[in-house]
Structures are given as C-alpha cells and as structure tokens.
Amino acid sequence: MEVVVNAATSVDGKLSTRERRQVRISGEGDFDRVDRLRAAADAVLVGVGTVLADDPHLGVKSEDRRVERLRNGRPANPARVVADSRARTPPDATLLDDDADTYLLVSAAAPERRRDSLREAGATIVEAGEDRVDLTAALDELEADGVARLLAEGGGELIYSLFDAGLVDELSVFVGSLVIGGREAPTLVDGEGFVADFPALDLVDVDRVDDGVVLHYRPT
Ligand SMILES: NC(=O)C1=CN([C@@H]2O[C@H](COP(=O)(O)OP(=O)(O)OC[C@H]3O[C@@H](n4cnc5c(N)ncnc54)[C@H](O)[C@@H]3O)[C@@H](O)[C@H]2O)C=CC1
C-alpha cells in the first residue's frame, strides 16, 4: 500500500488553534489540490481527534472527479477511515453518511456497545492492537480489502504514529501565510516525538500555491 500524508500548517507549523478548532489555512488552489489527492485515493484516513474536532466528510468535492472515478469503475468517493482506538466516533458523524464506505480502526479496548451502534450506523469495524490501534496491522487489513493508495490527512497524533511505524511514502504540506501559535496547539507531527533516529526526508518539489507554498517530500 502507498501511504500519502497531506496537511496544511501555519508558518509556525500548527494544524489548528489551541482550542483545536478547525482553521481554514488552505486557499482555493490548495483545497483543489487536496481534492485531486482524494480523487486519486482509495481511502482517506484521519484520527478520531480530527473527527471530534472537525466532523469532516472527506469526500471528493468536484463532481467531475466523482464522475471520472465512476467511469473508471471506482466508487464516486474514496472510503473514509478513522483511527479510533476506543470507538469514540459519534454515530451521527458526517463521515458515516451514505456517500462512501467508512472503516473504523479500533483496538481490543473498544467497548462492544459502541462498536455495535457504529456498525448500525453503517461502519465496518476493523480491530487491530490491544490498547491502541496497531496501524501496520490495520493498514494490512485495508490493503487486503483493496485499498492500494491511502491519503492520511491528520491530525498530528496520527501523523506521528505513521512516521513512527515507517508507513509514510509521501508527505506534502501546504504552509499558509499566517501564524497561529500556542504551545497547546496541534502541530504537523505531535505524539511522543522523536529523540533520535529522526525520520529523514528528501525535499522533492516546492510549489507556490495561493498565498503559501506546498512542500513535497519523500522519506530518504
Ligand atoms: N490543517 C490540517 O490540514 C488539519 C488539521 N487538523 C486538526 O488537527 C486537530 C486534531 O489532531 P489531533 O488532536 O492530533 O488528533 P488526531 O486526528 O491525530 O487523532 C488522534 C487520536 O486518534 C486515535 N488513535 C488511534 N490509534 C492511533 C495511533 N496508532 N496513533 C495515533 N492516534 C491514534 C487516538 O484516540 C488519538 O487520540 C484538530 O484541531 C483538527 O482541526 C486535522 C487534520 C488536518
């Protein structure tokens, strides 16, 4: 499976505010680039922190691109995937609508009652890991289900775990021209952080988009 990570940050590397409220960092041009990435993906992955903060849809916005996917024998939208160790996704979350399949990656610690109500809401539950989602095992299961290209959109906790597990094949970051600040505000890569063996990246491209830049990296 190919794992592509994409997110938007402020100049100071923040994904949103200290209140974890969604900030529109990208402009029209960058949101269109993200839409192209979604249209090329079999599934879009976020952490449950992002679901609770943003209630995202994660679908392809452009009708032309959805039609093109259908023409190519694919579903109109990529599947939605949430890393959600304890099945905290609300059963009325937008990403559980009928526009695409939705997988919830849970750990053995996820209560049965919550799994059941999420199954009733249409989710496919994938269990991997004891206390926290084992991303390597969970992504293997998705791959067996036909997910060859996965777009991970964040947040920072999830992106850290993807790097920590050596699962990132590409990273693109839109850096918008604003400062958010705040020591508690989420950054591109949070989690425990690395103290050695820092994942090293090759900068393969830089594009000026809207009032910012998109940095494209691959692991060395
Ligand atoms: N600017 C941007 O491009 C984006 C911004 N955001 C922002 O990021 C914030 C949410 O980010 P975070 O709080 O970091 O949450 P997150 O979206 O990374 O979710 C983290 C949660 O996922 C669950 N999880 C399950 N297995 C995990 C694993 N193996 N590794 C890591 N997490 C795992 C845990 O419950 C964990 O608390 C929101 O404020 C949202 O608006 C989110 C996505 C993109």
Ligand SMILES: Nc1nc(O)c(N)c(N[C@@H]2O[C@H](COP(=O)(O)O)[C@@H](O)[C@H]2O)n1
């Ligand atoms: N690329 C990008 N730029 C921004 O400025 C953002 N705030 C985000 N946020 C991500 O997009 C999701 C919302 O998706 P829908 O519009 O609901 O489909 C949000 O949850 C973040 O993952 N991304």
